[in-house]
Amino acid sequence: xxxxxxxxxxxxxxxxxxxxxxxxxxxxxxxxxxxxxxxxxxxxxxxxxxxxxxxxxxxxxxxxxxxxxxxxxxxxxxxxxxxxxxxxxxxxxxxxxxxxxxxxxxxxxxxxxxxxxxxxxxxxxxxx
Numbered sequence: 001x002x003x004x005x006x007x008x009x010x011x012x013x014x015x016x017x018x019x020x021x022x023x024x025x026x027x028x029x030x031x032x033x034x035x036x037x038x039x040x041x042x043x044x045x046x047x048x049x050x051x052x053x054x055x056x057x058x059x060x061x062x063x064x065x066x067x068x069x070x071x072x073x074x075x076x077x078x079x080x081x082x083x084x085x086x087x088x089x090x091x092x093x094x095x096x097x098x099x100x101x102x103x104x105x106x107x108x109x110x111x112x113x114x115x116x117x118x119x120x121x122x123x124x125x126x127x128x
Contacts (some may be wrong), residue, residue: 011097013057116123
């Protein structure tokens, strides 16, 4: 799997996980308010989907790392962020994911290096 596909897949999984977590929270909150057992089951179903997507996203995102500092930018890490790193809705990973999908580039929250999403060809060292 190429790095560009890995970054895009990890970004889509992260955003989908965020959306489904909000939907699950909404169903569970609504089910508590109206005492509806069916809404609780739907909310728990969405919660199970969130857990499955979470594991899949961790697996894919562990291989998507910044080319400069080699830190996985879409995996949950407890590393210190760059002082100029910005977040989106309180999440640094969500900002990276949205910028990958919307602008085809991202800024690493750990080293603050901008990176374009492009595949670079291999250099033929035998001709040098």
